[in-house]
Amino acid sequence: MNDGWNPPGLGGSVAVVTGASRGVGRGIALALGEAGATVYVTGRSTRGGERTESLPGTVDETADEVTARGGKGIAVRCDHRDPADNAALYERIAADHGRLDLLVNNAWGGYERSAEVPFDAPYWKQPMWRYELFEGSLRAQYDVTRHLTPLMLPLERALIVGISFSDGDIYLGQVGYDVFKTASDRMCKGFAHDLRKSKVTALSLHPGFVRTERVEAAWDALGSGPAAVVHTPEYVGRAVASLLADPAVAEWNGQVVSTGDLAVHYDFEDVDGKRPPAFRLEGRMTLATRMDRLNRVVAAAHASGAQQSR
Known part of the structure; x- marks a missing residue:
């Protein structure tokens, strides 16, 4: 590691990060x-319980590491597609703190079951369950946000x-994926509009090519190394921490921003000391095609591991 990051002081801040078991x-x-924040770590994967897609990582492990780094991690098993879970999360934070400084809507179940049908198949060959995974993910973001916003308004x-x-007007290679990712950005813009008379800022953040557990599994199976523009999940985290600490963050209200561009604006690097630029789609290689290839390799790797363990 070549890490010169000086985290901002976020002691006293209360945050919720959804889908934080991994990635x-x-x-x-x-x-x-x-940075010293109290972080409610939510997700469906728990220690001693089920793990989505049998991937490594649980809310408990993430919360423990948050605490080890100087903050306070609080693990909450939560399926944000369930309104009762979102209501319970609100009640818990209201009872514990009566406030919320940050909500990060990261949970996304749209890549599940990817090995069953090619991710980039044309829409007439796509099963409705995939559309429903996308739809459920967006609905979950909307529902948890409407529950937790009252804790932020004062x-x-x-x-x-x-x-x-x-990526602007570039088609993302799969109808449902394109529609719902675009809708996610548009929803944040709508949040920002409704919040314009408050002191709450809403924005969309686009990571780059992130080295997650899913990507690591693919590289292991392929025997190839990382792309030059790859970055760690913590590069995105540093962008979020910088935004939360910025007294002028309202200038970003309603906007779509990228991790690479924020790294330049706030002057931070990834954990290896590098500063990957904002990610852009290249040529005819669509994001859906990349995801399809990646998911197929990961599925094969999981199948191989399961056979070897028998």
């Missing part, structure tokens, strides 16, 4: 913990961050 959500939670500064991805 980008975990990286965001850890960076916030390093504050002098608070922040809602939606983790998404699109």
